[in-house]
Amino acid sequence: MREALDQMSFVYAAYAVGVLGTLxxxxxxxxxxxxxxxxxxKSRGK
Amino acid sequence: MHGFANPARFLRxxxxxxxxxxxxxxxxxxxxxxxxxxxxxxxxxxxxxVRILYIHVPSAWLGMGGWTAIAVASLMELVWRHxxxxxxxxxxxxxxxxFTAICLxxxxxxxxxxxxxxxxxxxxxxxxxxxxxxxxxxxxxxDATQRDGNGSRVAAIFGLVGxxxxxxxxxxxxxxxxxxxxxxxxxGQSSIDGxxxxxxxxxxxxxxxxxxxxxxxxxxxxxxxxxxxxxxxRKAAV
Numbered sequence: 663m664r665e666a667l668d669q670m671s672f673v674y675a676a677y678a679v680g681v682l683g684t685l686x687x688x689x690x691x692x693x694x695x696x697x698x699x700x701x702x703x704k705s706r707g708k
Numbered sequence: 709m710h711g712f713a714n715p716a717r718f719l720r721x722x723x724x725x726x727x728x729x730x731x732x733x734x735x736x737x738x739x740x741x742x743x744x745x746x747x748x749x750x751x752x753x754x755x756x757x758v759r760i761l762y763i764h765v766p767s768a769w770l771g772m773g774g775w776t777a778i779a780v781a782s783l784m785e786l787v788w789r790h791x792x793x794x795x796x797x798x799x800x801x802x803x804x805x806x807f808t809a810i811c812l813x814x815x816x817x818x819x820x821x822x823x824x825x826x827x828x829x830x831x832x833x834x835x836x837x838x839x840x841x842x843x844x845x846x847x848x849x850x851d852a853t854q855r856d857g858n859g860s861r862v863a864a865i866f867g868l869v870g871x872x873x874x875x876x877x878x879x880x881x882x883x884x885x886x887x888x889x890x891x892x893x894x895x896g897q898s899s900i901d902g903x904x905x906x907x908x909x910x911x912x913x914x915x916x917x918x919x920x921x922x923x924x925x926x927x928x929x930x931x932x933x934x935x936x937x938x939x940x941x942r943k944a945a946v
Contacts, residue, residue, distance in 0.1 A: 667820070667821045669755050669756040669757050669821050670756050672757060672760070672817045672818065672820060672821050673745075673756055673757060673759045673760055675817050676759075676760040676763050676764065676813075676814040676817045676818065677741065677745065677759075677760075677763060679763070679810060679813050679814055679817070680741075680763030680764075680767065680810050680814060681741070681763075683806055683809070683810045684737070684806075684810070684915070684918060687802070687803060687806045687922060688730060688734070688918060688921070688922060691802070691803075691922045691925040691926050691929070692730070692925055694925075694926070694929045695726075695925040695926070695928045695929040695932070697929075698928070698929040698930075698932035698933050698936070699928065699929075699932045701932065701933070701936045702932040702933070702935050702936040702939075704936075705935075705936040705939040705940055705943075706939065
């Protein structure tokens with residue numbers, strides 16, 4: 663028996679995983695960088 | 709190359725290069741994804757699932773590229789004691805792991821409608837899963853050795869040894885029978901029609917820019933933490 667799969671739902675899921683994963687990684691890295699640089703500046707007494 | 713061994717010189721460059729790479733990468737990758745999603749026609753055999761190509765393939769290349777970068781930086785650290793190479797290797801690990809995970813998940817989502825299964829234990833899929841575990845191991849080892857103050861030589865050796873998996877992933881579809889298709893793009897040649905190929909190449913450039921921006925951001929974060937810790941230690945010693 664052949665399953666009737668909606669191809670576009672797999673495409674939507676793949677794009678969601680790719681886009682959200684990439685955006686989350688960019689946001690996390692940017693926020694971590696800013697926080698670390700703030701900590702360094704604070705330790706310098708800036 | 710050795711000119712950038714100086715952290716101050718590196719930071720001067722990275723300060724403007726990081727946002728430039730991230731913003732241009734997001735714009736270029738976004739445009740390529742929209743191109744692949746909205747403009748590219750369905751493939752004769754794979755139908756609409758061919759659109760997954762524009763996420764899956766750049767992620768696979770960057771997953772392997774990330775470990776190649778770790779291996780090169782590790783070699784530079786072990787041979788030349790380049791001060792920033794260990795930091796560069798550590799910074800490449802998380803984006804490499806994220807793209808490898810995206811490649812595995814999107815591959816699974818592509819496999820279900822085209823192969824009829826989410827997963828098979830064949831050479832390509834298994835070696836890619838091994839790469840993800842190698843990333844997890846490297847991240848844990850690099851964090852642990854940094855916390856213990858043992859330097860990152862152990863992590864560098866692990867980074868070099870783990871590179872053996874990269875040619876295995878690359879040749880897996882040639883060496884073993886696999887549901888995964890053989891390589892469509894080799895050095896200077898492609899069996900993919902231009903209609904499908906161009907958005908893939910543009911997307912790869914976009915995702916590579918994002919990868920570069922993330923590596924720079926993470927290098928800046930590690931460097932700032934090292935500098936803050938060194939300053940606090942000096943203050944405590946006085």
